[in-house]
Amino acid sequence: MSAGLHRVSCHDRAPARVCALRRWMRGALPLVVVALLWELAPRSGLVDAALLPPLSRTLAAGIGLVRSGALLGHLWASVWRVGAGYLLAVLVAVPAGIGLGLSRRLEGYVSPVLALLRPISPPAWVPLAILWFGIGDAPAIFIVFVGTVQAILIGIASTARSVDRRLVQAALTLGATRRQAIRLVVLPCLGPAIFGQLRVGLALAWMCVMAAEMVAVRRGLGYLLIEARNLFQTERVLLCMVIIGALGLGLDRLLRTLEGMVLRWQRGMGADELFAAGRGKQDLSR
Amino acid sequence: MQMSYLRLVEVSKTYHADGRAVEALVGVSLEVRQGEFVALVGPSGCGKTTLLHLVAGLEAPSCGQILLAGEPIRGCGRERTLVFQEPTLFPWLTAVDNVAFGLRTAGVPLQERRARALALLESLGLDGFASSYPHQLSGGMRQRVAIARALAVCPQVLLLDEPFASVDALTREALQEELVRIWQARRPTILFVTHSREEALALADRVIVLSPRPGRVRAELALPMARPRSPVELAPWLERLRDLLAQP
Ligand SMILES: Nc1ncnc2c1ncn2[C@@H]1O[C@H](COP(=O)(O)OP(=O)(O)OP(=O)(O)O)[C@@H](O)[C@H]1O
Ligand SMILES: [Mg+2]
Numbered sequence: 417m418s419a420g421l422h423r424v425s426c427h428d429r430a431p432a433r434v435c436a437l438r439r440w441m442r443g444a445l446p447l448v449v450v451a452l453l454w455e456l457a458p459r460s461g462l463v464d465a466a467l468l469p470p471l472s473r474t475l476a477a478g479i480g481l482v483r484s485g486a487l488l489g490h491l492w493a494s495v496w497r498v499g500a501g502y503l504l505a506v507l508v509a510v511p512a513g514i515g516l517g518l519s520r521r522l523e524g525y526v527s528p529v530l531a532l533l534r535p536i537s538p539p540a541w542v543p544l545a546i547l548w549f550g551i552g553d554a555p556a557i558f559i560v561f562v563g564t565v566q567a568i569l570i571g572i573a574s575t576a577r578s579v580d581r582r583l584v585q586a587a588l589t590l591g592a593t594r595r596q597a598i599r600l601v602v603l604p605c606l607g608p609a610i611f612g613q614l615r616v617g618l619a620l621a622w623m624c625v626m627a628a629e630m631v632a633v634r635r636g637l638g639y640l641l642i643e644a645r646n647l648f649q650t651e652r653v654l655l656c657m658v659i660i661g662a663l664g665l666g667l668d669r670l671l672r673t674l675e676g677m678v679l680r681w682q683r684g685m686g687a688d689e690l691f692a693a694g695r696g697k698q699d700l701s702r
Numbered sequence: 703m704q705m706s707y708l709r710l711v712e713v714s715k716t717y718h719a720d721g722r723a724v725e726a727l728v729g730v731s732l733e734v735r736q737g738e739f740v741a742l743v744g745p746s747g748c749g750k751t752t753l754l755h756l757v758a759g760l761e762a763p764s765c766g767q768i769l770l771a772g773e774p775i776r777g778c779g780r781e782r783t784l785v786f787q788e789p790t791l792f793p794w795l796t797a798v799d800n801v802a803f804g805l806r807t808a809g810v811p812l813q814e815r816r817a818r819a820l821a822l823l824e825s826l827g828l829d830g831f832a833s834s835y836p837h838q839l840s841g842g843m844r845q846r847v848a849i850a851r852a853l854a855v856c857p858q859v860l861l862l863d864e865p866f867a868s869v870d871a872l873t874r875e876a877l878q879e880e881l882v883r884i885w886q887a888r889r890p891t892i893l894f895v896t897h898s899r900e901e902a903l904a905l906a907d908r909v910i911v912l913s914p915r916p917g918r919v920r921a922e923l924a925l926p927m928a929r930p931r932s933p934v935e936l937a938p939w940l941e942r943l944r945d946l947l948a949q950p
Contacts, residue, residue, distance in 0.1 A: 589759075
């Protein structure tokens with residue numbers, strides 16, 4: 417009937433390079449549109465250029481900062497805090513989450529504490545962090561840590577509870593010890609969930625570091641942001657926001673690439689393919 | 703007569719779910735010789751899977767005892783492997799690594815366990831699919847991988863829970879032949895659960911008939927004939943088995 421029924425998705429026929437290019441373009445297109453709007457709307461007078469300076473002016477503000485070397489310093493300060501706090505959180509939360517998910521008893525002890533801590537948002541930790549650690553990297557790292565650790569932990573614990581018991585039983589009948597069953601079965605079962613939580617955690621870590629840097633330190637992107645606001649430098653404010661977004665995006669991409677390498681076995685298992693546009697009805701059965 | 707190797711003594715199993723007690727097995731006693739091929743048949747829900755899980759050590763009996771070579775079994779062990787009723791291949795491992803899993807937990811080095819797993823896959827007609835993931839295999843192929851995985855550790859007791867339920871008649875026959883060949887070569891003790899009367903009679907030395915839930919041993923049929931057995935030969939047995947299963 418229609419051409420749509422016979423159209424073959426890129427996935428099936430096109431060479432890998434063309435595929436990758438198309439995927440890349442799909443991601444870039446909305447960005448280009450947003451960039452164009454950002455540039456043209458203030459220039460055409462559609463919005464007030466004082467409130468939203470055009471993209472080019474925003475970027476130009478960045479050039480000065482880069483030349484002076486200040487931007488790199490601020491950037492590095494933020495990245496270092498996020499990295500340290502986030503890594504600490506991951507190191508604690510992943511094993512603890514698995515343990516919590518597998519042990520009812522442990523969960524009984526710990527979950528009230530977690531429930532109590534959960535409503536305390538990262539900015540609410542800032543005053544305590546300053547009292548404890550003073551001003552500098554330490555309070556910021558602390559806030560990143562407390563802000564991400566429980567989110568990752570709770571996410572992993574809840575999926576660890578739902579690991580397919582048949583697979584664990586299969587391992588046990590094949591002679592696996594409890595330890596081996598956890599390492600060789602539970603951990604790989606949790607792989608996708610762990611990566612999901614790591615990505616959520618990384619985004620959270622960026623939010624936390626901003627909250628911390630707006631008060632507790634004199635360096636970092638968050639500080640730059642607040643300082644720019646105090647000086648009414650709208651370009652700089654926007655610039656910082658763009659940088660924060662771009663950094664977050666880049667790090668997320670990095671995690672996804674890693675995920676793709678570690679979880680190779682998942683390829684071709686997801687339901688997403690079934691809904692791909694242009695796929696013939698017959699293919700749905702596969 | 704040879705001494706029994708696997709003994710179930712008055713084994714009962716009661717499950718407790720949502721405050722309700724479900725009796726799955728009541729007072730089941732069973733003696734199995736070493737190297738014997740025993741088939742278990744009975745209506746759905748009569749406790750066949752439960753019985754295999756008890757022997758595998760995945761669950762403990764509520765009453766009674768299970769002895770292997772005179773010793774009470776304690777938990778799971780490599781000498782008793784189980785092919786589950788549902789597919790339980792590890793989706794993140796290729797076929798060959800699935801088969802090699804038991805050897806891995808036993809500490810066999812990578813090269814050796816891969817080689818042994820490959821040889822097993824080959825003997826089951828899966829040589830081209832060693833590096834495929836389970837989701838890339840057909841249902842029948844997956845079942846063969848699962849059987850290979852259970853065989854790889856050279857178990858004394860092989861527990862098979864309706865292993866050929868999901869394959870077509872032709873594949874089924876081929877797999878049955880393959881199983882008999884492996885059994886004759888290695889002589890594991892086999893407990894084989896099946897819904898198919900014909901299958902039970904074609905394969906087993908002895909067929910145990912369980913009553914509807916709660917499961918008890920209702921009858922035993924000892925089949926002295928050599929394999930392969932012809933349908934003509936089996937016709938009278940089939941008649942008897944049908945009668946036994948039809949009783950309320
Ligand atoms: N984990 C469990 N919790 C509660 N009840 C259970 C559990 N496992 C099995 N049962 C009950 O025990 C009875 C026997 O179940 P079992 O799976 O052993 O039957 P089966 O003979 O293998 O049936 P089928 O031929 O359909 O596979 C059933 O009534 C079932 O509801
Ligand atoms: Mg069953």
